[in-house]
Amino acid sequence: MFENLTNKFEEIFSSLKKAPSLDEKQVDEGLKGIRLALLEADVSLDLVKEFISRVKPKALGQEIIRSTSPGDMVVKIVYDEIVSFLGDKNSEISLNAVPPVPIMLVGLQGSGKTTTTSKLAKFLEKNNKKKVMMASLDVYRPAAQEQLRLLGEQNNIETLPIIEGQLPADICRRALSAANLNGCEVVLFDTAGRTQIDFQMMNEIKQIETIINPAETILVADSLTGQIAANVAKEFKNTVNLSGIILTRADGDGRGGAALSMKYVAEVPIKFLGIGEKIENFEVFHPDRIANRILGMGDIVSLVEKASEDLDQENLKKTEEKLKKGQFSMEDYLSQLRQMKKMGGIEGIMSFLPGVSKIKSQMDQSGIDEKIITQNEAVILSMTKQERENPKIINGSRKKRIANGSGTDIATINKLLKQFKMMSEMMKKMSKGNMKGMADKGIPPELFNQLK
Ligand SMILES: Nc1nc2c(ncn2[C@@H]2O[C@H](COP(=O)(O)OP(=O)(O)O)[C@@H](O)[C@H]2O)c(=O)[nH]1
Numbered sequence: 001m002f003e004n005l006t007n008k009f010e011e012i013f014s015s016l017k018k019a020p021s022l023d024e025k026q027v028d029e030g031l032k033g034i035r036l037a038l039l040e041a042d043v044s045l046d047l048v049k050e051f052i053s054r055v056k057p058k059a060l061g062q063e064i065i066r067s068t069s070p071g072d073m074v075v076k077i078v079y080d081e082i083v084s085f086l087g088d089k090n091s092e093i094s095l096n097a098v099p100p101v102p103i104m105l106v107g108l109q110g111s112g113k114t115t116t117t118s119k120l121a122k123f124l125e126k127n128n129k130k131k132v133m134m135a136s137l138d139v140y141r142p143a144a145q146e147q148l149r150l151l152g153e154q155n156n157i158e159t160l161p162i163i164e165g166q167l168p169a170d171i172c173r174r175a176l177s178a179a180n181l182n183g184c185e186v187v188l189f190d191t192a193g194r195t196q197i198d199f200q201m202m203n204e205i206k207q208i209e210t211i212i213n214p215a216e217t218i219l220v221a222d223s224l225t226g227q228i229a230a231n232v233a234k235e236f237k238n239t240v241n242l243s244g245i246i247l248t249r250a251d252g253d254g255r256g257g258a259a260l261s262m263k264y265v266a267e268v269p270i271k272f273l274g275i276g277e278k279i280e281n282f283e284v285f286h287p288d289r290i291a292n293r294i295l296g297m298g299d300i301v302s303l304v305e306k307a308s309e310d311l312d313q314e315n316l317k318k319t320e321e322k323l324k325k326g327q328f329s330m331e332d333y334l335s336q337l338r339q340m341k342k343m344g345g346i347e348g349i350m351s352f353l354p355g356v357s358k359i360k361s362q363m364d365q366s367g368i369d370e371k372i373i374t375q376n377e378a379v380i381l382s383m384t385k386q387e388r389e390n391p392k393i394i395n396g397s398r399k400k401r402i403a404n405g406s407g408t409d410i411a412t413i414n415k416l417l418k419q420f421k422m423m424s425e426m427m428k429k430m431s432k433g434n435m436k437g438m439a440d441k442g443i444p445p446e447l448f449n450q451l452k
Pocket residue numbers: 107108109110111112113114115116193247248249250251252273274275276277281
């Protein structure tokens with residue numbers, strides 16, 4: 001899903017992230033790439049312009065350019081804007097009405113309405129624990145009603161019995177009273193589509209809307225049609241009280257233009273994605289997760305976000321400068337430990353990194369976390385200033401004093417000194433010496449073992 005777009009973004013970001021510092025020209029270059037990627041994804045020029053005009057001033061902000069990881073900051077800004085274009089937050093189906101709650105599905109012919117009606121019915125039964133009835137109002141296409149009946153039978157969802165020759169308005173009334181009688185809490189109405197928007201179809205949908213007064217009117221739109229899907233949604237919105245979109249065939253959509261354009265063009269949230277022909281190929285649309293997917297990163301964005309909030313950038317910079325000169329002291333180690341603690345300990349950091357669930361469970365078992373950090377903090381605080389600056393002078397009698405002062409033992413002091421040595425060596429190796437290094441390369445196994 002959206003793989004073309006993902007590949008493009010990955011390329012652009014990896015060159016931005018590689019740069020140790022960014023200037024206006026590099027940011028411009030990156031934005032040019034993003035502009036092209038969005039246009040190729042079938043996003044309209046208007047929207048692309050708007051997108052770039054929102055990202056640009058933020059990306060060129062002095063605090064970004066001067067920060068320790070400008071590439072990550074730019075990624076974060078792009079990510080936030082994508083989320084905002086996708087619709088900010090997940091919008092659930094509203095079932096706030098007297099049951100049976102009517103929900104109408106509309107859309108062009110072949111967009112996937114009938115399939116989606118059964119997917120949504122199954123979803124509401126499973127997740128909202130509602131008894132659902134489905135009714136087909138498609139009296140024009142031969143076997144359209146039969147298609148829905150069959151889907152109901154195969155998936156154990158109630159359908160309104162078919163009466164040949166009955167008109168949509170009458171089917172609506174009959175469905176509502178049948179649902180009432182059978183104790184169904186939700187009725188999904190699968191309407192007839194046309195190959196394109198026409199006056200007759202819109203009129204019929206308006207008439208149905210008046211009769212059933214739906215709690216939700218959902219447009220089923222084909223993701224593969226890109227911008228067109230968003231324009232169709234806009235037209236429907238101008239005619240009926242459209243409340244949401246379900247994008248189908250997202251499984252085959254490499255570009256993602258429909259998803260990106262929908263909210264901006266039609267001002268209606270996407271609520272679900274159809275990701276295959278089977279009834280279970282259906283998922284809730286979470287803008288943040290989709291943005292992660294589009295940008296091709298695990299939850300690394302949350303890590304960057306947390307890092308930029310929690311870490312004292314000034315402090316990091318100072319440490320970095322010192323590292324470059326090979327002056328990493330116990331004092332710096334202490335401040336690193338404190339920053340780790342701020343970010344929720346090692347476990348807190350680990351939980352953001354993609355693909356580290358195995359290491360995380362190892363850590364859970366070994367119980368590495370806050371406690372160790374707190375203990376190390378106590379040990380370092382029991383050292384004299386001299387000792388902190390030059391740990392090499394810590395001999396046997398000094399170790400004894402420090403152990404006493406921190407309520408630990410000599411073995412703990414030795415362990416910490418060893419950790420410190422490894423940490424300073426590792427820091428020297430890492431070009432940046434901050435969390436980003438760890439995020440990219442992972443915690444080296446030597447250090448991991450030492451931390452235990
Ligand atoms: N790959 C894929 N196919 C879908 C999806 N949703 C529907 N389809 C297929 O699209 C075709 C038309 O679907 P249908 O529900 O009959 O469309 P309708 O005319 O709007 O009622 C069928 O072959 C479905 O299996 C989806 O999310 N992914």
